[in-house]
Amino acid sequence: MDTIGAERELTYAEATREAMQEEMRRDPTVWLLGEDIALQGGIFGQFQHLPQEFGFERVVDTPISEAAIVAAAVGAALTGTRPVVDIHFADFLTCAMDEVINQAAKISLMFGGQARLPLVIRAPSGMVRSAAAQHSQSPEAWFVHTPGLKVVAPSTPADAKGLLQAAIRDDGPVIYFEHKALYTLRGPVPTADVEPIPIGRAAVRRKGRDVTIISYSRTVHDAMAAAEALQSAHAIGAEVIDLRSLWPWDSETVLRSVRKTHRVLIAHEAPRVGGFGGEVAATLVEEAFDYLDAPIVRLGAPHTPIPFSPPLEQQVRVTAAQIVAAVRAMG
Amino acid sequence: MDTIGAERELTYAEATREAMQEEMRRDPTVWLLGEDIALQGGIFGQFQHLPQEFGFERVVDTPISEAAIVAAAVGAALTGTRPVVDIHFADFLTCAMDEVINQAAKISLMFGGQARLPLVIRAPSGMVRSAAAQHSQSPEAWFVHTPGLKVVAPSTPADAKGLLQAAIRDDGPVIYFEHKALYTLRGPVPTADVEPIPIGRAAVRRKGRDVTIISYSRTVHDAMAAAEALQSAHAIGAEVIDLRSLWPWDSETVLRSVRKTHRVLIAHEAPRVGGFGGEVAATLVEEAFDYLDAPIVRLGAPHTPIPFSPPLEQQVRVTAAQIVAAVRAMG
Amino acid sequence: MATGGDLLPPLAPVARITLWHTMLRIRRFEETVERLFLAGELPGFVHLCIGQEATAAGACAALRIDDYITSTHRGHGHTLAKGADPARMMAELFGKATGVCRGRGGSMHIADFSVGMLGANGIVAGGLGLAAGAAMSIKLRGTAQVALAFFGDGAANRGPFHESLNWAAVYRLPVIFLCEHNQYASTTSARSLTAVEDIADRAVAYAIPSVVVDGNDAEAVYEATRVAVERARSGEGPSLVECKTYRLRGHYVGDPTTYRDREELERWRARDPLLLLEYRLLQEDPTRAEELQRLRAAVEAELEAAVAFARTSPLPEAASALEYAFIG
Amino acid sequence: MATGGDLLPPLAPVARITLWHTMLRIRRFEETVERLFLAGELPGFVHLCIGQEATAAGACAALRIDDYITSTHRGHGHTLAKGADPARMMAELFGKATGVCRGRGGSMHIADFSVGMLGANGIVAGGLGLAAGAAMSIKLRGTAQVALAFFGDGAANRGPFHESLNWAAVYRLPVIFLCEHNQYASTTSARSLTAVEDIADRAVAYAIPSVVVDGNDAEAVYEATRVAVERARSGEGPSLVECKTYRLRGHYVGDPTTYRDREELERWRARDPLLLLEYRLLQEDPTRAEELQRLRAAVEAELEAAVAFARTSPLPEAASALEYAFIG
Ligand SMILES: Cc1ncc(C[n+]2csc(CCOP(=O)(O)OP(=O)(O)O)c2C)c(N)n1
């Protein structure tokens, strides 16, 4: 993993909090709103102690009104502030979908560039501990398919900090997906004097010559485990790319790798059908067709809402073992 | 175009009405709800005169409450009726997104098969006459990426009738996209004694040996025009496949064609990035890699909300000319 | 309010004991679930309704088995009160193949269509529109059923609350909206983020009748629901019933509940709905103690059997993961 | 209601003439748009506010240029009244590069941020939450601005109405929700699908003040808005102002309006907001006729120039289609 500029280890949740803290100190127009964030500090503890420093005017507990949360944030972003929205679970973005799509994403175009819309919408996605169908979704592909939005999905504490900072400083709307299973992950995190991580740049997490494994969010860790196993058990050198941003995404870094390895596997937790993997695969076919020695393989969840029971939940998750098997089957 | 069983010409809107009429006669539990459908007969006239035959209890004008419309339809579908929902414009599905995603799509799985959910949600999509950013979207890919839903998008009057009938008789939730520009299109439509068109089956609209053009909804007509031009001006024989259903989709028919032509272009009106074309392309790479002689080409809207001004709107639309140019560039 | 025929009478003594019994079944079910969850036997997340038993028991006592209810994330009590089998419910919480939802739903999506229980809901306010739709279906099919939606004070701030109540009012639907006002929505007190103190005041916005009752008094909940049900069944349309109550546990099992004070908790503990009714029953007739004791034993036996059933049931086969994902 | 300082006085005679002038500018703008649309000169779909001029003019007269408004699909009048340039508005309706939105928005998304007009909205009730958010930003930035959201009677049945009003109430935001109750939501009369007759009654659900005024009386609208604005500016929170009015044209240009009867239309035509105020102004002082005549001529000249500007302006370059699609 990248460790440039890092000085100490933090969890993903702590890194999120630190990003908020630094940005709120840096810019008095940055503020935070959502359910259970002020008194409780966020349902994953990611905002603890912020009200103590910044007050309840800038760390705002809201009613259960997702549509109003996003609409109010849009209105506030249009008029000189930089709101950061917290949605309990990414599944609930559906409750504010109109505000995200028909307002936030379209406003710049509709009004012919009159509006800046410095707005971040944070939404924890993914499966964790049998949270079942309405608390486990990974809907990022919807937002990639929505012109006007940026979409990021950090997999490490360092990226959780750096990408949140970049998202807050961005003048357009950014949908920021955190994976619920990563909040407790520890890793090196840069201190205050380091620049945010630019949106749209991937990270090569591991070098390899034989196959390119492309992923993002939690599945990057499965990809890394798979790469280690492929190396040690099968002497296959996998290059692992963490996209970090899904729109814009870093096709250049990916293409550079594919031109070297000639073999590609894309893995994400979201359903395979209609997932971001399709976009990556189709793009690679368009741009690197002649470099491909084998069909591109996509791994994603099978076509089902996420079931509750642990063996079923486990069954629909993309695992390191599946990645290993799929790479080996590429021949 | 298919004309099997057809006896007279109807418009796409008339075919829709006829499907509703036949299904409501056939099954007293079928009913229709939406804004401006009873008094006005639908904003595209697609439901005219239905209340006269079936009464205002089965053709229900609703308040402007898209969330309640879909939620009520879900509740009614769970309890022994077959509601057909009309949403004014597909863009407004965002206002009922939670009800579509977290309720309709997930209920069967969540409740372990206790529920049948015979529910059709009709939504006119696509660009027409500078309707601008909030009335022009083609969001079908979101719903393909949502396990639990079926998605159909007819391009002809015959399919508008046959697929709506199939959707109404289906025991699960179906999202049914009509293209606004097609309502006035005339074509042969089968009479009452013909079976509905099965969801999940594509139609080969035109035979050809040199390239497979895959499309659906309005863009099929652009693809047909392109195919004629390719034939007459460039002696290129294009096979045109109208997917009709996006989930499940008929990969078999497509694969059969691709194994013959070895060249593929996919065209849709929705944004190219994250669109259904990516799913098709990725699937073909997985299943027919060795048959492909050239990179698969995807055409779709560029990454922008739909602009109002006619030259801009025209600029973001996939046209027959673009398809011709793209096929010729395939070499 | 209602003028229709007296479809259900005020409670007879035996029915009041049944009410208490239902509450006890819920209480002990929830305490058992809490213990099992803390012992690591249950996957997922669990929201308990300890302290709120009177709303579930009182409301469902006014319903028939073919009436519908929709529920919330805090739905075990509603499901039990509507008549579901505790063994199959417990199996669901264990994620077992024998669960009411075959292990696919878990606590947050518990449902039993065979007793008209159309599902708990992980989306706050998700059930209101479903109930309105079920009521619309009742009208279309011409049956004498009603639908009842349970929802929380927090849910009353979501758009679907508004759309559903207007909807039910304009179509005069046979539906009852029953608010369990337990003072909090997760960590925030209703007072701080809801503009009115009584959700019942919002009924004015839809010109429907509403009433506020002591939600810890199962008989009062029963009586208010009964009136609303009669109204619904006789074609006079929807009502809003607000029950003031309190959850004696955290929002979810594991919630440190730092957001409320001990004194408030103690005040409500003194008004425990089970103790209230038990006290009343025994004061009227001390000889009932024996019957209550017998019921207590029956509840323990039922629960023990439920846990044993759940524990010994098989987990779903991994290979069956796609079953029920898709209809047709 | 308000107790804060009298920030804006009741209308002086000259301001009343300005009110009439604003209404006339809106009326003639809309009539011109109608003619141009029917002649096929304008792309897209157009919703006119003919008959409703008093709400736009009256409400915006109570606002300052740095106050914000959010609007609806029927937003030309609001935009003009807030101070936008009719020439750049007309150019927008033509889809020209010189339009307020550079031709990207058209009628349904007309906006002029330079005068605090944060946009028409193609989503019914889409503007209420934006206004609440603008009001939140005002509080955070500590300015003396207010925000006002126009919305229709139909919009009052959507969830965002409910969420926005509760939201504004709990945070005591400087926002005014101004309902233009024009009796219809597209083809359906408010009476048939809204459970209450007065949207103002819904304010009870949020414990905020509300008032119903004659929406065809520009002075009454001004006065009610003025009071609400004062309240907002002095930190006392939101209000709901309901204006009863009528659209004298169809829902959109081309609407056959089969859903309402001639008699109703005639009744409202007799209460034309322009005639009402003109009558009052002239009755008080017949010599004003001359000034009104002068203003009429000025309006015609302004409009003629606007149309000429719009017609002669260039369309956007096709190659510029992706401009403004994305920020940053
Ligand atoms: C739409 C939505 N937003 C947020 C949540 C997270 N959440 C679950 S329960 C809850 C509090 C609900 O409060 P209330 O309606 O009063 O019910 P109670 O928990 O008190 O029974 C919240 C915010 C959710 N499940 N759904």
Ligand SMILES: Cc1ncc(C[n+]2csc(CCOP(=O)(O)OP(=O)(O)O)c2C)c(N)n1
């Ligand atoms: C969410 C949504 N649903 C439906 C529509 C279609 N629609 C446009 S205007 C309108 C009627 C609005 O009525 P009202 O709010 O009273 O405003 P009015 O047209 O009377 O000014 C409808 C249904 C829409 N634009 N947005």
Ligand SMILES: [Mg+2]
């Ligand atoms: Mg509560």
Ligand SMILES: [Mg+2]
């Ligand atoms: Mg109206």
